[in-house]
Amino acid sequence: MHYISTRGTLADQSFSQILLGGLAPDGGLYLPAEYPQVTPAELDTWRTLSYADLAYEILKKFATDIPDADLHALAHKTYTAEVYRNVRSGEDASRITPLRLVEENGGTKLMLQALSNGPTLAFKDMAMQLLGNLFEYALACQHAELNIFGATSGDTGSAAEYAMRGKKGIRVFMLSPHKKMSAFQTAQMFSLQDPNIFNLAVDGVFDDCQDMVKAVSNDLEFKKKHKIGTVNSINWARVVAQVIYYFRGYLSATTSNEQKVSFTVPSGNFGNICAGHIARMMGLPIDKLVVATNENDVLDEFFRTGIYRVRKSAETYHTTSPSMDISKASNFERFVYDLVGRDGARVRALFAKVETQGGFDLSGKPGSDGDEFAKVPQFGFVSGKSTHADRVATIRDLYQKHDLMIDTHTADGVKVAREHLTPGVTMIVLETALPAKFNETIREALGRDAERPAGFENIEDLPQRFEVMSTDIDKMKAFIAAHTGL
Numbered sequence: 001m002h003y004i005s006t007r008g009t010l011a012d013q014s015f016s017q018i019l020l021g022g023l024a025p026d027g028g029l030y031l032p033a034e035y036p037q038v039t040p041a042e043l044d045t046w047r048t049l050s051y052a053d054l055a056y057e058i059l060k061k062f063a064t065d066i067p068d069a070d071l072h073a074l075a076h077k078t079y080t081a082e083v084y085r086n087v088r089s090g091e092d093a094s095r096i097t098p099l100r101l102v103e104e105n106g107g108t109k110l111m112l113q114a115l116s117n118g119p120t121l122a123f124k125d126m127a128m129q130l131l132g133n134l135f136e137y138a139l140a141c142q143h144a145e146l147n148i149f150g151a152t153s154g155d156t157g158s159a160a161e162y163a164m165r166g167k168k169g170i171r172v173f174m175l176s177p178h179k180k181m182s183a184f185q186t187a188q189m190f191s192l193q194d195p196n197i198f199n200l201a202v203d204g205v206f207d208d209c210q211d212m213v214k215a216v217s218n219d220l221e222f223k224k225k226h227k228i229g230t231v232n233s234i235n236w237a238r239v240v241a242q243v244i245y246y247f248r249g250y251l252s253a254t255t256s257n258e259q260k261v262s263f264t265v266p267s268g269n270f271g272n273i274c275a276g277h278i279a280r281m282m283g284l285p286i287d288k289l290v291v292a293t294n295e296n297d298v299l300d301e302f303f304r305t306g307i308y309r310v311r312k313s314a315e316t317y318h319t320t321s322p323s324m325d326i327s328k329a330s331n332f333e334r335f336v337y338d339l340v341g342r343d344g345a346r347v348r349a350l351f352a353k354v355e356t357q358g359g360f361d362l363s364g365k366p367g368s369d370g371d372e373f374a375k376v377p378q379f380g381f382v383s384g385k386s387t388h389a390d391r392v393a394t395i396r397d398l399y400q401k402h403d404l405m406i407d408t409h410t411a412d413g414v415k416v417a418r419e420h421l422t423p424g425v426t427m428i429v430l431e432t433a434l435p436a437k438f439n440e441t442i443r444e445a446l447g448r449d450a451e452r453p454a455g456f457e458n459i460e461d462l463p464q465r466f467e468v469m470s471t472d473i474d475k476m477k478a479f480i481a482a483h484t485g486l
């Protein structure tokens with residue numbers, strides 16, 4: 001299996017070669033040269049596999065340059081009931097992503113697939129935990145080290161820290177805006193005592209943190225000397241890890257491959273649903289892929305009109321489903337590449353236009369950049385949008401009707417999923433976080449606190465380990481240099 005760039009100017013790479021990287025050198029995103037295919041017979045034998053064994057079968061198709069025995073061990077080390085233990089009471093942690101029937105209308109099922117049972121109670125653990133083990137493995141093979149440097153306003157940073165804690169050859173330096181995260185999120189990150197994790201609380205806002213990351217990324221000499229890398233959502237291995245749970249969800253919801261299933265995905269950077277697209281391209285019988293956005297509706301606009309228009313900061317709203325508050329969708333380019341018939345030159349031109357003019361138009365109308373929007377239905381994509389009022393109403397509705405408490409992001413998904421039900425086709429909504437992470441909105445909707453999984457009851461009281469920093473780049477570089485020993 002070889003990997004290419006969506007912008008078409010790259011020699012073929014292997015899985016291991018792109019594992020530790022982000023963007024391709026030409027500014028594009030990595031994708032396999034062709035999608036591996038899954039036969040119906042294979043699907044039948046996969047239906048009864050454990051999550052770890054299924055993960056192994058799928059990883060094997062993408063990571064062809066890692067020995068099978070090593071991949072098998074990595075999959076079994078990652079997907080355990082101990083790591084994904086934060087299930088709802090009555091659910092079986094060994095299933096890793098258990099499915100639950102929410103409601104059934106005239107024989108059409110609406111189900112929830114729990115992806116948030118990992119250590120940080122959000123779906124990013126599904127991929128990040130594998131990445132931690134893959135990175136440690138790859139670095140050991142190369143006798144190399146890696147210093148992960150990033151900025152977070154919550155979810156991604158904590159998922160990265162929990163995935164990399166205690167890993168040999170890896171340190172994490174994570175910037176966050178001082179006193180701007182929720183008490184729960186702060187406690188999750190800052191209570192980690194592992195010596196390879198450095199929480200840097202910056203006196204400023206999230207944008208200041210991101211600017212600091214950019215400043216370091218642009219200093220190529222420093223980056224190289226201190227072996228700086230990132231783990232953002234465009235990392236290819238993260239996308240592959242997410243492909244696995246679409247297979248698991250489909251296979252658990254069906255008894256035969258004649259049956260189709262649709263997925264609704266609370267979306268921001270298009271990483272999660274991009275994995276669904278890849279599963280569908282591999283031959284998984286997915287009917288529709290429903291993109292659910294919040295008020296930040298860049299993606300909903302595209303899937304309704306064919307116009308992709310990134311938002312300015314002033315047009316990017318802070319919502320109560322904050323992990324979907326995006327101005328542009330960093331993984332979207334992967335889908336556009338397939339949509340325009342895998343034409344790297346077209347993708348390069350379209351995304352150059354995103355830089356210069358803030359977007360592109362594939363609606364086929366006079367003056368547009370192309371007419372490929374007409375092909376979107378072939379890929380199964382549809383979309384919808386949900387607002388704060390919708391989230392609150394949906395959280396209340398599921399709690400009152402089904403005694404089921406869901407978080408704000410998942411509520412966006414359920415709201416949009418209900419608008420896209422097809423008679424006889426099971427709809428699976430991906431649960432991307434547990435309600436404990438977004439207690440304020442749960443209180444607003446239900447007048448009570450969110451349930452907290454065991455072990456999280458008093459997390460805010462644990463001792464915290466962090467450094468407060470100014471936005472001074474040189475001081476930050478000095479801190480990194482002092483702690484990498486390089």
Ligand SMILES: *Cc1c(COP(=O)(O)O)cnc(C)c1O
Pocket residue numbers: 122123124155233266267268269270271272273323324409432433
């Ligand atoms: C990251 C995140 C999302 C958005 O996922 P994308 O891959 O960026 O589309 C949705 N919900 C939660 C809780 C998240 O943490």
